[in-house]
Amino acid sequence: MDLKQALNLGGWSHRLTKKDSDSESDSDSSSDSSSDSSSDSEAIDVNQEVGELKLPKLPFKSKDLQDILSSDTLDEHMKLHKQYVDHTREMVVGTKLEKMELDDVVKLTARKPESKLFLNAAQAWNHAFYWRSISPPNQDTAPKGDLGNIVNQTFGSIDACREKLIKSASEVFGSGWVWLVQKDGKLSIMTTQGAGTPVQTKGVIPLLCIDLWEHAYYLDYKSDRMSYMDSAVKQLLNWGFADDNWEAKEDW
Numbered sequence: 001m002d003l004k005q006a007l008n009l010g011g012w013s014h015r016l017t018k019k020d021s022d023s024e025s026d027s028d029s030s031s032d033s034s035s036d037s038s039s040d041s042e043a044i045d046v047n048q049e050v051g052e053l054k055l056p057k058l059p060f061k062s063k064d065l066q067d068i069l070s071s072d073t074l075d076e077h078m079k080l081h082k083q084y085v086d087h088t089r090e091m092v093v094g095t096k097l098e099k100m101e102l103d104d105v106v107k108l109t110a111r112k113p114e115s116k117l118f119l120n121a122a123q124a125w126n127h128a129f130y131w132r133s134i135s136p137p138n139q140d141t142a143p144k145g146d147l148g149n150i151v152n153q154t155f156g157s158i159d160a161c162r163e164k165l166i167k168s169a170s171e172v173f174g175s176g177w178v179w180l181v182q183k184d185g186k187l188s189i190m191t192t193q194g195a196g197t198p199v200q201t202k203g204v205i206p207l208l209c210i211d212l213w214e215h216a217y218y219l220d221y222k223s224d225r226m227s228y229m230d231s232a233v234k235q236l237l238n239w240g241f242a243d244d245n246w247e248a249k250e251d252w
């Protein structure tokens with residue numbers, strides 16, 4: 001299964017290790033909001049369509065991030081993600097879009113970026129990507145292989161890359177996202193406003209992202225978004241996921 005399929009699953013076979021499965025099966029992010037995600041971790045439908053879209057399971061226990069993000073933050077965040085997923089599914093059922101994959105719905109509706117379907121579908125996709133972009137603190141702290149080399153060539157060092165991510169995030173006004181992306185074999189950082197996503201832009205391959213919406217951090221950091229960014233960039237980013245995305249070289 002390729003990365004594109006993995007992101008549409010509601011589960012994550014891509015890089016879904018045994019450790020991931022163990023974490024998911026007893027995730028304590030088990031409020032009502034995550035009822036769709038709390039079932040058997042083996043129940044991954046590789047052909048899930050947007051009409052059957054489900055909330056992805058967290059690939060870690062919500063308490064595993066507690067040094068940076070509390071379980072309350074993650075549980076509330078998952079409730080919002082579930083709303084995006086539910087609203088997307090409700091709007092496509094019975095339409096010609098029902099059998100499409102999530103990223104295709106995002107691309108199709110991006111022509112009307114204020115439409116409810118685009119906003120919900122893009123946010124469903126962005127959040128699914130975000131949960132894989134972070135991991136328990138200090139696990140996958142740096143890129144390896146080709147991506148490690150290209151980070152050094154592009155930014156000078158991994159620390160410089162981190163600082164650029166933080167600075168770019170600081171320049172986002174209001175809600176949005178910061179992304180590490182590949183385009184034409186080159187590495188760069190981009191930001192998006194609101195529900196904006198790299199999926200909208202042909203040829204741009206997202207490698208990692210961080211959610212800059214207030215709901216992502218407010219319970220723990222109040223209005224201090226930059227402290228959240230500093231901690232998330234330096235301790236939570238899942239560079240193993242970025243390595244895989246870099247190697248996949250797949251457009252969406």
Ligand SMILES: [Fe+2]
Nearest residue numbers: 211213215216
């Ligand atoms: Fe969010």
